[in-house]
Amino acid sequence: MYLTQEQQDMLNGKYGKGTAYAMKIQAAIGESFGAERMVPITRAHVALSNQEADLWFAEKLLSEGARCRVAPTVNPGFCLSYFKNRHMVSEEEASLMQRTHNAYKGLGAVLTYNCTPYVATNIPNFGEITAYSESSATPYVNSVWGARSNREGANSALCAAITGYVPEYGLLLDENRRGNILVEVKADMKSDFQYHLLGYMGRKIGNGIPVFTGLPKHIGPEALTNLGAQLNTSGAYGMYHIAGFTPEAPDVKTAFGGKEPERIVEITNEDLEAILEEISLEGNREIDFAMFGCPHFTLKQAKHIADKIEGKKLKKEMWILTSYHVKELADRMGITEVLEQAGAVIVPDTCPDQPCWSHLKGKVGVTESPKCAYYPKRRGMDFVIRDLDTCIEAALTGEVE
């Protein structure tokens, strides 16, 4: 791979040991993918995870003097002030989060603690070259915004933020952005929930870049967020097209770059029902809690819940996870008050796959997100997956259909 003088200097340690380490990793990635050169990025998002490896890597870079050239936004861990003050995390867990906070702050990241930067705080424009980790983010920025990012790992995205460059391969190149699987959606996409299930059809869709047809004319950010998040829970997708909707797919032909699809897949209502049955616990049972916001809920979703439970009392715990800045909006809009009066909690900066949920271990929850049900399994939480309104009803009555 060709390196410019500046990139070579980074590799040789002229910009410090930490930067050299980041560059070494990136050069190796570039070499392994046969990249010819490195190109500058103007945005990055790091899937901070508040896990030991994440902290080890960030602290190693920091102690070796690395600083971000391009300040990245970051994923959530857990909200330290909320969970620590309520003694819901141990000293060690709080300390890990605090050290993660300090390490990323030291590296110069913008501590947004939000897994949906692509809907508000870090939105790339068409064609912009970026480095996004977080599995729901990469398909969103590539597909919806037409920006360019490979499916970065948390650590490779951090390296890119530090050096300001990424190796040029994969989805950064025109020829790799064309669709190859035609996905004809025959299912009735009546709410954002169906996009969760459509995204979970990864096994049926198969590897490649899907081109969806048959979707409604208006698709909101919540539906698109769900689609991307679940595609990358059920498979590995850097990008998709929606014919007549996403910017690189004004029509089916353009989406495939003039070629014929390699595979045609049809998705019906029955497919969505079958996948739901497969991934969800059985219904008709009592539940212990409801959890929403994986990926983080938007203001619109928080307001939807508030409208449904205003003036009522929840029978079960309800957690709504969101970004710090949506939380601010919810406070200002009076939504937080309505939620809290009904007994729900809207909490920022927090992910379902974090140690702060130890009190839910061994319990059964409801959620509308298959991703929310998938990762926390190893923390002993099990979920019934239903559409949002059914989940809200379950939190009110204590039982799910």
Next chain:
Amino acid sequence: MRLTTEEQAMLDGEKGRLVQTAMENIVRYGQVLGAQELCKITKATVFCGAHHYLEVCDSEDFHEVFTRLNLARDEVIPFDRTSPECYIQSCVAACDQFVYEPLNQTEEFFKKNQYYVEEARKAGVTVVGSCSPYLTGWIPVRGEHFVTTESGVTILGNSLWGACCNSDGIEAAFWSSICGRTPKWGYHVQENRHATHLVHVEAPLDSPIEWELLGKAMGMRLPVTVCTPVIVGDFKEVDFVKLKSFFTALAITTNCRMCHIVGITPEAGTVEMAFGGHEVEDEFVITQEDIENAYQPLCDKTEGKVDLVSLGCPHYDIHQIKKTADYLKGKKVHPGVNLMVWTVYPVKAMADLNGYTRIIEEAGGRIYTSTCPVTVGETLLKDYPSQVYDSLKQSGSVRSLPLEQNVYYTDMYRAMEAALTGQWKEEYRWKK
């Protein structure tokens, strides 16, 4: 004009007087344009708050003021609902949502503004208070139809996101928010979105201010009528801050509401694609000299004391606030200088979380939200004889106020230097 059954029902009053009036106005608006049908609006920004021009209507009742000015009716039609299919955010108001004393405003005015904003919130408007609705997730996707009261957002939406919007106005944005429709005309129609003018940019553009100046330099060359330029050049490290600076400056110096950038905006992969087979009406080159000429009249020549330094028009995003904090860390603003940084309150909350607010405050500056110096107006600005802005739009608009101030315009770093030294020096003028 062809209306759908649903639209006709709204016009017939089936959804109440408010929706009916909004629809009547939209239909009339469409008839004046010669539009054949309406299109569905799913995003809007509206101009809430107790803006000064509303004072022509001498009434204590928000709804009366609203009806007479925004609905153009002489009865009182309560503004109590908006289209459930449309996501609506509020633009800047003439007041910060949280403080009034530092802006030299009265409690009475602050409360009136809160009352206006609160009524809009009850009607379904998300209270944001920003000229930069995209900072809180209000971003139309390609092909989405939207309305906005901000010219800069119209042009950004059309150009950068490939969404569809005309420059229509404050009243029309309310009508569309209420009935969820706008006339299908102009940039809402695919065939009208091709380029008309070809601009070759030969000036090297690095910082955001240079992109702003490109907007002004183009404004000096483009016709006053509506046109759709396409720019080509060897653009390096283009980021969103540069683009929003450019589009905002272009919007206020021209009537242009869409501008393609070859290789950057989605409808302009190539020059040919941007023109889509239509003729090039005119073609010109912008040189470094043009950029410099655009700058000179925007910045006063006198050296001397500085009283106000204002950063953030359009409202700063979190990255810009971080840069401000990084620069000010450990430094002190000169006594007597008011350093104001403008953003939207959820971004300020994020700045609080990240410690940027504290750094800026320790340096002697302060972050404000929900408005800007020009929107607050004379009440604030009359007390500052010498003002520095990092924005072409602010510095230009301040000049049109009936005040006799020195107005300086430069990039954010030189503006902060002026705040630290308390002086305007020749070296703070922007130069390449």
Next chain:
Amino acid sequence: MGKKYSCHKISEGTAKGEALVSADEIMFYLIDPQTGVVIEPGHDIEGKSMAKKILIFPGGKGSSVVQADGLYQLNIRENAPKGMIIQYPETVLVSSAIIMEIPMVDKVDPQFYEDVKDGDTICIDADNGFIEIL
């Protein structure tokens, strides 16, 4: 001297160890860090340990953070594989291997897959681009 096969370097270094072949993609999150044993239900090599082995598998799966953490947890307990031979590189797995300094190669001579079986002793020389079955 054993039989040599060409390959392409992803993560530098050399390694020697016992072969463990998996037909399924691997998510390092679902490996017991205390033993290196695959605990993912229904996985091709469920119940087998990858500790100090040369792991031969198609590629990785899972979100952008789990691979690094999984490998890290194995690595600090010295239960990570010594080397990895893959077919389908993707950034998440590749960067994790590079960071954990575990030699990794791809684009191996197809004959290798015909010949290799569990328990073979294998040498990887990523830097010189070859694998050897001893």
Next chain:
Amino acid sequence: MEKIILRGRGVLPGIVEGTALVCPKGITGWGGIDPKTGEIQDWDNPNKGRTIQNTILVMPGSKGSNGWSCYFGAARAAGCAPKGWLFSAIDSSAAVASAVMQIPTIVDFDKDEDPCSRIENGDYVRMDGTTGVVEVTKSSQRQ
């Protein structure tokens, strides 16, 4: 007494007559007029200081920011609206302003019948917003 007839597209009905106020470079909406009096405030407008109230206002189209219509709307609310107006070519901001003003409006004239060049300040204009016919009595010919 010279009379000329111009034809545009009549878009808002009504027959009105009055003295023409012609602004060939348009008027800036936001801050360009004082809505309380209808007085033009644009520093570079040759009609600065004149009011739009009760005139037949002639302009090429809108100008400047998206806030163009609201100052005219405010003038309407304050009782300072023109009697009718003519736009050489319609644009979206001017169309919103017309829908707000609800005064007779004629737009989209042929290039050689551009009201901004064929009508001068002080000419007496009779306009029919239904038919689009504009009857101009040149002031230089009038007693």
